[in-house]
Amino acid sequence: MSFLNIQNLSKNYGTVPVLKNISLEIEEGGFLVLVGPSGCGKSTLLNTIAGLEAINEGTITISAKDVSQLHPSERDIAMVFQSYALYPNMTVAGNISFGMEMRGVPRDERDRSVKQVSDLLQIGHLLNRKPGQLSGGQRQRVAMGRALVRKPQVFLFDEPLSNLDAKLRVDMRTEIKRLHQRLKTTIVYVTHDQVEAMTLATKIAVLKDGVLQQFGSPAEIYNDPINMFVADFMGSPAMNLLKGKMSVTGGKTQLMLGQNEERCVSIDLKQTSAALKIYKDKDVIFGIRPEALTDFASASYNGASIVKVNCLIEVVEPAGSDTFAITKLGGKEVVARLRADANVQAGQYSDLAFNLDKAVFFDPTSQLRIA
């Protein structure tokens, strides 16, 4: 049985629905990441789990106990806030032990727990400082300490890394993952950063406009996006989405990219599913990730259905570990991810390899996945 279970949850602000019939579950010790663009309702969903915002319909159960109507402090959860929300008038030790104080935990026990947590997070030397005297990373640790000390059944994280600079963010990300592996406590984590989502999660829930789009493992979300939104949102640089037309001539299925005859590119699809065949002579959206569109040398040994297309390279962006090449297919800009030392130059034609194993197809009107 799942550990945290959200069923048919809906929430409105007045007449405006912000969460629509959301059902999610995560097993004990799992790491659930809620991801989506700003305003998608992910933070609201987290707040309803925390009990900071009331729900209109549905239930939330933690460890088989319905907590939907309980006060936040009675749900056996702890939360790390985006701004850390450290009490500025209290010392670090005071911040960490405030919750225990509210629950009437005796002083010596509080001191013991504070000591334990501060050792774990290596903030022992900061205990008598005020939050104002700490650096961003230190505040982040204290905020985690305040959550850890409660030994809750579920940790909630609300974009905890978004206020840190790039380098520190990567370090803290690793630290959170390490902590999770060590404590094995269930975590619900909100972020708008899809890299964070991919690296941390055991399960990802993608939200948009208050509707759950897809719920699955990081690999499922990345490789088998259920619709164009998920495909576009996850991955950086984003998946290339191109409009094309299917044609079947003499058992050979071809995809024509672009309407205009002279800039038209046709790709032979070697293996075609039945679902795709229905779209004969119809428009589809062809999706291919930049890493599946690469220089020939990198592509040759990792795919069964490789198709070669000669493309005019417009811009070359060396990124150190890779080189990104921007070209146009059927009049639309496309990003290809090449080896760092790939021999491409802006303004010249190069052969690019399409790994069609990794290609996905969407219906242009419903935006749902076809194949």
Add this chain to the structure above:
Amino acid sequence: MSSSQSQQAVKMGFATRLLVYGILLIVAIFYLLPLYIMIVNSLKPLVEIQQGNMLSLPHEWTVAAWSSAWSTAQIGVEPTGLKPYFLNSLLMVVPAVFIATMLGALNGYVLTKWRFRGSEIIFAMMLLSCFIPFQIVIIPSARLLGLAGLSGTIAGLVAIHTVYGLGFTTLFFRNFYEAFPTELVRAAQMDGARFFQTFWRILLPNSGPIIVVTVIWQFTNIWNDFLFGASFSDADSQPMTVALNNLVNSSTGVKEYNVHFAGAILAALPTLLVYILSGRYFVRGLMAGSVKG
């Protein structure tokens, strides 16, 4: 921040600079003149004012006018000096400031962190009440104080000043708590703190500056009030401003200018002291009181 701007903005010649300093100094003299006159003449014997030059220093320095103003001058019918009225003002100001500030803080807390349907309208109504000309409430207030048996008492004045100070204290705290991170309140809730615990342990300890601003604002306004004092007090409960006006404008006997000046300084002393000790907060209060929203 500000000085770097001036460095940029102004490159002016020596003559212009001299002119600027000259103007600023002359204006400063204009502002200081009444204070100088009050101090200097309060230290003169009366004849020196009647016959001598108001702007010159005393030939004969004396604090007689001060002691007269404080303890023996005729106020109304009694030769009590201003002392009992100074006490009246203190007894009126302290509770009125305390109650209105506490209520304002709680209101600000509710209006920002516990919004409910209609709370914005309540705030708008309280905000508007800051601006009414008090003449509009004088008659009903007098009536109500009479019915409550509070007319002519200090308690009545405390009640009136609390009631009509509430709009401003609420405004101050609401604007301050509006910028107070809501996540802190949520964190406290997660930690198990309830409504009042969150207020006492999280909000209030972090409200130092706005408490100072509010207290100064209320103190200055209530201490300096004349309208309510003149309308709702009787001979025994008059605040300082009303007593001073009686002292100065009593039509009988010789005008003791030196005593008037000494009395005026006594009446001004508490607010001037507050201003000198905490000018920064004083200005902030004035600004907050004027630039609303």
Add this chain to the structure above:
Amino acid sequence: MLDDQTSKQTFTRVLARRRFADILPKLVLAPSFAITLVFVYGFILFTGALSLTGSKLLPDLTKWVGLTNYERLFDHPNWWISLGNLAIFTCLYITICSVLGLALAILLDQKIRGEGVLRPIYLYPMALSFIVTGVAWKWFLDPGIGLEHVMKLWGFESFSFRWIKDSQFAIYTIVIAAIWQSSGFVMAMFLAGLRGVDNEIIKAAQIDGASNWTLYRRIIIPMMTPVFLSAFVVLAHLAIKSYDLVVAMTDGGPGTATWTPALFMQKFTFGRNEMGMGSASAIIMLMMVAAVIVPYLYSELAKKKSS
């Protein structure tokens, strides 16, 4: 079964507590709201009702006279004197305070040595009661001992300054004292505004070749519009309510020369036992304040909403 019962009880208890937690904030706000409702809005209505009655010494809500009090008010020469004085006072007070305040703020913003001393000197009058201000200026402008007397002692035998005793000019002495009291505050508002101007705008203007004069006239002063507006509202509001200063300086005299609406209200209600007319004058004052404040607050709130 038993388990079910207890869990049900716990659930009801939880719900009850939740409901109490929901109404607690409203309970806390309720007294203040009730006070505002009664003491501000209720009292306004009460005064409004009184203005339609023939109340004399005491409120009497049985003698309805319609708009008679308003007609009598606007037929009364003292009310017109009060309105005229208010117009003179308000115009001069607002204009001079704004000009003086802005000028001082600009001069003070020139990296002045001793700004820390000068600024509090300009501002301290704001801490004083109008009664104290009134006493100081009343005697300083008194021809017998004040300015005129001093000038004569200094040898200017023909010097004459007896405005405060002159029914045509007495109102201007009140203007002087009021400006002395408030202009420092306006200066502080402008100074805060000037210090909020983005340094890069000034740099850009200088690179464009603007002189100091042009810089202020074309760029900085136009940016002070919101401060002008705030100052206008504060000063207009203070002016309409002006009562203390008049009482302390002239008590309306000589004769009725320096009456203002606030003084009129007080004198008629409590001096002449014309409570109905007094109420009518208070209602007119409220309307004047509202005409200034309501549009201002409305635009401020609208600005906030859109941002």
